Amino acid sequence: RKEVEQDPGPFNVPEGATVAFNCTYSNSASQSFFWYRQDCRKEPKLLMSVYSSGNEDGRFTAQLNRASQYISLLIRDSKLSDSATYLCVVNKGQNFVFGPGTRLSVLP
């Protein structure tokens, strides 16, 4: 089993749609969780950290379920500019493990 697994994708959605990404991790000792965004042929950039109580940043909502070792990202009112690959990231001690990513295409 991979340490971090994500929905295989790709997700093709119309503008304005709500889309949810799922991520599971295997290391129950992990303490830090993140969603990164990677545009085509670019480096990954932090989208948001994920906190135990759940957190929201504009159209983006992240949630963490420690018992199920599950992380989610919800994007509301999707924009063309949201098209990218979304990477789930979990710490492993002092290291970070990246999921394989889920590609999103928002269509006009």
Next chain:
Amino acid sequence: GAGVSQSPSNKVTEKGKDVELRCDPISGHTALYWYRQSLGQGLEFLIYFQGNSAPDKSGLPSDRFSAERTGGSVSTLTIQRTQQEDSAVYLCASSLGAGGGELFFGEGSRLTVL
């Protein structure tokens, strides 16, 4: 500089040659990470440094790969006797401390082994 700087941005080499990739992290960041990403694939961890020491080098794929960091700053990833399967984008990232904070990535070094 303001961000993580990597060089070269592109490197084409012949099979069997050695290559060196350089990463200059954000000033003051003590942790430095190397990943590689093959076309259409996820990020594969290679090695990370806390200061000048490498607590975890478990991701280095073979003994042809080595890395060092000097002065708690610049890091060099060296690949000896390159093979075609080494072709990938090599990404460097730094963070204020290891394990908990945001990773800031460089733009990567794209390596092509012919």
